[in-house]
Amino acid sequence: MQLSSRITSMQESPIRKLVPYATKAKAEGKKVFHLNIGQPDIETPKSFMESIRNFDQKVIAYSFSEGLPELIEAMIDYYKKYDMHYEKDEIIITNGGSEALLFSVIATMDHGDEVLVPEPFYTNYNGFTSAVDVKVSPITTSAEDGFHLPNRETIEELIKPKTKAIMLSNPGNPTGVVYTKEEVEMLSSLAKEYNLFIIADEVYREFVYDGLEFTSFGNMKDIQDRVIIVDSVSKRYSACGARIGSVASKNKELIAQILKLAQGRLCVATLEQVGATALYKTDQSYFKNVNKEYDRRRNIMMEALNNMPGVFCKSPTGAFYVNAKLPVDDAEKFVTWLLQEFELDGDTVMLAPAEGFYSTPGLGKDEARIAYVLKEDDLKRAMEVLKAGLEHYPGKTV
Amino acid sequence: MQLSSRITSMQESPIRKLVPYATKAKAEGKKVFHLNIGQPDIETPKSFMESIRNFDQKVIAYSFSEGLPELIEAMIDYYKKYDMHYEKDEIIITNGGSEALLFSVIATMDHGDEVLVPEPFYTNYNGFTSAVDVKVSPITTSAEDGFHLPNRETIEELIKPKTKAIMLSNPGNPTGVVYTKEEVEMLSSLAKEYNLFIIADEVYREFVYDGLEFTSFGNMKDIQDRVIIVDSVSKRYSACGARIGSVASKNKELIAQILKLAQGRLCVATLEQVGATALYKTDQSYFKNVNKEYDRRRNIMMEALNNMPGVFCKSPTGAFYVNAKLPVDDAEKFVTWLLQEFELDGDTVMLAPAEGFYSTPGLGKDEARIAYVLKEDDLKRAMEVLKAGLEHYPGKTV
Numbered sequence: 001m002q003l004s005s006r007i008t009s010m011q012e013s014p015i016r017k018l019v020p021y022a023t024k025a026k027a028e029g030k031k032v033f034h035l036n037i038g039q040p041d042i043e044t045p046k047s048f049m050e051s052i053r054n055f056d057q058k059v060i061a062y063s064f065s066e067g068l069p070e071l072i073e074a075m076i077d078y079y080k081k082y083d084m085h086y087e088k089d090e091i092i093i094t095n096g097g098s099e100a101l102l103f104s105v106i107a108t109m110d111h112g113d114e115v116l117v118p119e120p121f122y123t124n125y126n127g128f129t130s131a132v133d134v135k136v137s138p139i140t141t142s143a144e145d146g147f148h149l150p151n152r153e154t155i156e157e158l159i160k161p162k163t164k165a166i167m168l169s170n171p172g173n174p175t176g177v178v179y180t181k182e183e184v185e186m187l188s189s190l191a192k193e194y195n196l197f198i199i200a201d202e203v204y205r206e207f208v209y210d211g212l213e214f215t216s217f218g219n220m221k222d223i224q225d226r227v228i229i230v231d232s233v234s235k236r237y238s239a240c241g242a243r244i245g246s247v248a249s250k251n252k253e254l255i256a257q258i259l260k261l262a263q264g265r266l267c268v269a270t271l272e273q274v275g276a277t278a279l280y281k282t283d284q285s286y287f288k289n290v291n292k293e294y295d296r297r298r299n300i301m302m303e304a305l306n307n308m309p310g311v312f313c314k315s316p317t318g319a320f321y322v323n324a325k326l327p328v329d330d331a332e333k334f335v336t337w338l339l340q341e342f343e344l345d346g347d348t349v350m351l352a353p354a355e356g357f358y359s360t361p362g363l364g365k366d367e368a369r370i371a372y373v374l375k376e377d378d379l380k381r382a383m384e385v386l387k388a389g390l391e392h393y394p395g396k397t398v
Numbered sequence: 399m400q401l402s403s404r405i406t407s408m409q410e411s412p413i414r415k416l417v418p419y420a421t422k423a424k425a426e427g428k429k430v431f432h433l434n435i436g437q438p439d440i441e442t443p444k445s446f447m448e449s450i451r452n453f454d455q456k457v458i459a460y461s462f463s464e465g466l467p468e469l470i471e472a473m474i475d476y477y478k479k480y481d482m483h484y485e486k487d488e489i490i491i492t493n494g495g496s497e498a499l500l501f502s503v504i505a506t507m508d509h510g511d512e513v514l515v516p517e518p519f520y521t522n523y524n525g526f527t528s529a530v531d532v533k534v535s536p537i538t539t540s541a542e543d544g545f546h547l548p549n550r551e552t553i554e555e556l557i558k559p560k561t562k563a564i565m566l567s568n569p570g571n572p573t574g575v576v577y578t579k580e581e582v583e584m585l586s587s588l589a590k591e592y593n594l595f596i597i598a599d600e601v602y603r604e605f606v607y608d609g610l611e612f613t614s615f616g617n618m619k620d621i622q623d624r625v626i627i628v629d630s631v632s633k634r635y636s637a638c639g640a641r642i643g644s645v646a647s648k649n650k651e652l653i654a655q656i657l658k659l660a661q662g663r664l665c666v667a668t669l670e671q672v673g674a675t676a677l678y679k680t681d682q683s684y685f686k687n688v689n690k691e692y693d694r695r696r697n698i699m700m701e702a703l704n705n706m707p708g709v710f711c712k713s714p715t716g717a718f719y720v721n722a723k724l725p726v727d728d729a730e731k732f733v734t735w736l737l738q739e740f741e742l743d744g745d746t747v748m749l750a751p752a753e754g755f756y757s758t759p760g761l762g763k764d765e766a767r768i769a770y771v772l773k774e775d776d777l778k779r780a781m782e783v784l785k786a787g788l789e790h791y792p793g794k795t796v
Binding site: 001002003004005006007008010011012013016017037039040041042043044048049052053055058059060061062063065095096098099102106107108109110111113124127128131132133164195197225226238239240241242243251253254257258260261263264265266267268269270271272275 | 409
């Protein structure tokens with residue numbers, strides 16, 4: 001019984017593959033602080049469950065393949081606040097941002113085509129692409145540069161005849177980078193010159209700190225026929241389990257083609273779309289409070305990390321992650337050890353080893369992604385535990 | 399801006415592509431009876447909404463990639479009633495049966511591989527496969543044979559080196575065929591001899607009439623390492639909008655590999671899984687009543703169809719569809735005409751033209767799928783309207 005090579009060669013999620021060790025640690029009575037996954041503890045706005053509880057149709061029927069009209073309308077209004085102007089037939093609701101990415105890749109690339117992705121990148125980019133035989137070509141960035149992009153010429157050299165698109169998250173997961181307006185313009189100009197699509201995963205759009213201004217690829221007016229905006233309610237409204245995402249583009253033909261894929265899976269869950277409609281009507285002041293909360297957490301985390309000898313990272317300016325260099329031989333071994341062997345008065349901590357976020361072999365071996373998604377006290381305690389772990393780890397390098 | 403050839407060459411859903419005409423007809427004040435889509439009007443068991451209304455966690459968090467443990471447990475118990483015995487690590491919850499089919503195809507077939515599918519087939523089989531560069535090789539069946547399979551030798555001749563699997567729905571959509579135990583055994587023996595997987599879409603398992611016994615591929619004990627069972631709550635519990643499906647197999651390695659795809663899209667909607675858990679605990683007596691209801695509708699429909707000159711179909715024995723030959727030049731033109739030009743006292747009817755259910759060019763042009771998913775009075779009226787439509791259609795052939 002031979003399975004396909006595309007599935008057997010696909011890497012396991014580095015975020016999720018150590019979960020069994022965490023489960024075992026918990027079973028043994030340890031408390032595990034989860035800094036490995038972007039699962040915020042912020043409350044989902046109450047309007048989500050309220051609107052669902054009020055749903056009173058007797059048959060849970062199929063929704064429209066393109067999504068619930070009310071939800072699409074709510075998203076159109078939401079985008080206007082960012083000077084992004086979409087029409088009804090330019091948005092399709094998807095099963096989370098994940099399906100939006102998969103659809104975008106299928107629609108723009110054939111078997112053997114390549115997509116440029118700044119690395120380290122959201123690991124599932126690798127999964128989506130390898131499942132459909134598209135190759136990731138990495139634009140390497142580093143902790144030393146705060147994960148900002150290399151210059152135009154360096155990227156230009158990576159573009160080959162098979163290169164069809166640039167895919168990236170901005171603000172960045174796992175790096176927390178927020179690309180400058182100049183970077184966004186540079187990539188846009190490359191896309192125009194080399195006839196590439198841009199698949200812009202902007203699910204962390206509201207999570208930008210230090211007073212920085214966020215520039216969306218949706219604001220690059222002269223290349224809107226080649227821009228695909230991927231969004232999701234998961235992080236925006238702390239509703240990861242709703243699985244409501246979307247794909248938006250001013251390229252109507254592209255959206256019409258993606259609709260065929262959407263029709264193939266019939267529709268997205270009806271109730272969750274009802275809930276997401278309520279979420280997208282949330283007042284913008286909600287983001288201000290959430291933003292302040294993450295900013296505080298970020299500062300707590302950075303202060304703690306800066307006090308750990310051998311740990312290196314610049315302060316991230318967006319999303320809720322930092323990708324830190326750790327003074328260890330191998331971050332995956334370190335995290336496994338934290339879960340299996342270590343505890344500080346019954347507590348341990350879980351990070352996401354970063355090697356899986358790179359496609360260039362060897363990179364990221366001593367790095368881990370840390371998500372600052374826990375409330376102040378938990379985060380402080382998690383940092384204490386991490387510090388002690390680094391001191392006791394047999395494979396430490398300082 | 400060049401889109402991928404796999405997306406541009408993908409056919410539109412024949413079930414959904416005429417929807418804009420229906421929308422227009424309704425806007426003009428016509429009543430449209432929808433016999434084109436398998437959207438039952440049977441009430442979803444109340445336990446679905448009740449369990450969701452009682453959900454009281456403040457954060458709508460990610461679920462497990464493989465699915466909610468309680469739902470998997472409920473499914474294990476459900477399967478036992480059919481003498482199918484799965485363990486926890488042999489089932490993965492998916493976004494509807496659609497994602498289960500897509501995952502199964504990706505996991506068993508590479509670019510350029512082929513899958514045998516009895517035609518006419520559920521049209522989205524074409525969508526899933528072409529999106530990931532797998533080719534459907536049809537096993538042609540006909541209305542005259544009640545859409546039963548040809549003999550072993552005929553199928554054997556279709557198996558080529560690139561053939562990796564047989565995929566089929568049983569009971570059949572769009573045909574309503576229920577394969578006999580002998581047919582299921584014959585395909586199982588071919589799978590064994592030629593080292594093929596069997597992807598068995600059994601979402602209509604409970605919808606079998608005339609006292610026939612249903613044989614699942616899950617009951618073919620000696621080939622369980624090559625059988626993948628696809629299921630869904632959509633039709634079973636009249637919960638199409640819940641989008642909860644599953645893939646099950648005794649081949650643990652296959653399930654472990656599919657889990658990587660599941661991790662790639664993180665998880666299925668949390669609330670819908672809570673609701674589906676309640677559904678799978680529904681007493682089996684529920685099916686008896688629903689079955690009786692569909693049986694009654696089937697008889698009403700068949701009596702009406704038998705009274706329409708030139709219409710041919712054997713009485714289907716499963717699911718809730720019939721694929722009928724109509725006395726028209728082109729079923730798609732006919733349905734378009736029904737929506738655009740025809741009405742009987744303000745009423746019209748919509749069917750699914752069957753050409754898109756065939757992959758052999760030219761087949762099915764004069765056929766349409768009719769779903770008997772409406773309650774008695776509506777179905778009777780829809781049949782009157784269809785009869786009148788056939789009498790008045792300019793392209794009629796009798």
